[in-house]
Amino acid sequence: MIRWRMGEVTRIRREWPGAVELDVAVPEGECRALAYPPLVGRPEPGDEVLLNTTALAMGLGTGGYAMVVAVPNRLPEDPTGPGHLVKARYTPLQATVLGADEQDSPYHELLREADSLDGMPVVVADLHSALAPILCGLYAARPGVRVAYVMLDGGALPAWFSMSCAKLREIGWLSGVVTVGQAFGGDVEAVTTHTGLLAARHVLEADVAIVTQGPGNLGTGTRWGFSGVSAGEAVNAAAVLRGRPVAALRVSEGDKRERHVGVSHHSLTAYGRVALAPAQVPVPELPGAFGERVRDQAEVLAVRHELVAVPVDGLREALSAAPVKLSTMGRGLEEDLAYFLTSAAAGRHVAGLLG
Structure with a gap:
């Protein structure tokens, strides 16, 4: 179901709010990868990263990236503040967010x-x-x-x-x-x-x-x-x-x-x-x-x-x-x-x- 690879970040290609596009060296060569810093932190050149390469192996168009699952040697700080909604629930990357409709929300x-x-x-x-x-x-x-x-x-x-x-x-x-x-x-x-x-x-x-x-x-x-x-x-x-x-x-x-x-x-x-x-x-x-x-x-x-x-x-x-x-x-x-x-x-x- 998931194809896993370890790789090393070689270059930051570009970034936009919430996402960073990378070049990552993997055993098969070099691939394009995408990281979401709010989830995994911001990878830098030289960082070792854990990748999910399933989309690349399947040849997906829209999702044709290896996805950064973690930066194992430089984990981000624990989140602070309110937020009890869990999204991507019961997956390895489930995340808590502050829902506008939840009790801790100002709305x-x-x-x-x-x-x-x-x-x-x-x-x-x-x-x-x-x-x-x-x-x-x-x-x-x-x-x-x-x-x-x-x-x-x-x-x-x-x-x-x-x-x-x-x-x-x-x-x-x-x-x-x-x-x-x-x-x-x-x-x-x-x-x-x-x-x-x-x-x-x-x-x-x-x-x-x-x-x-x-x-x-x-x-x-x-x-x-x-x-x-x-x-x-x-x-x-x-x-x-x-x-x-x-x-x-x-x-x-x-x-x-x-x-x-x-x-x-x-x-x-x-x-x-x-x-x-x-x-x-x-x-x-x-x-x-x-x-x-x-x-x-x-x-x-x-x-x-x-x-x-x-x-x-x-x-x-x-x-x-x-x-x-x-x-x-x-x-x-x-x-x-x-x-x-x-x-x-x-x-x-x-x-x-x-x-």
Whole structure:
């Protein structure tokens, strides 16, 4: 299940908040590794490190790092301060965090009685790669809006893995990241998607929340066996808390897999079968036969949801000016323009919902 290696750090490649990328010498040669200093301390050149090399051996794309499990000869100090939520529970790297909704939190009283999002729009998407283009569409129409990202635990568990999140926080495009379920490392920690949404609204004072899983996506090529089913559950959570759920479609013209061409089967299952509460579904007005295909496929969602046609004029320019690299499944803006336009259209639609 786990491939273990001991190695020696040879170089610090780069770092961003919560993460350090390294070169590490191992018996097979040299590999790229990732360490999370809040968990294991900050490795330095010359340090011996214990690695989990499973992702490298499997050839994973998003997770193609050896992961630093420990710096055995230079352990970090014991944590201090409050925090009783345990995440990554009962794994060797279980960690305690201070949950916004736990009793020791300064926000406990606020969240103990909180029961409504006060109509806050909640944009739900399947993939983490939709986050930046949604923001591009939103900010092109409504600069200055406060947006919180609620990160589900279907992909990466540490929010620190996402370089785009770090950059979006730095430039003010995100007012904060809320990590829920087993995910951790956000500006705010919460137990469930429900308390995460409430924290986005009442702790971070967001005008809009965007909900996706973290980087990475688990799929088996079956109708139900993919981590993005959580998108349908997030629609339900937003609705029961009296938010305004907006279901962003996953659309692709560049994917080689037929099940993801046009409207992905992930969207059709998550929103058509899992989401029991109605949502607004922005449908991009893409040109030509492909646009017709997308509109036809989306029609099956009209049984429960409200389909909203959204023009895409000007969105390509907004996406080209994105402050972070746009990539989905290894494809950039030009390789899968339809994917990014569809996500940006969801952001444009949400801008129109704000008073």
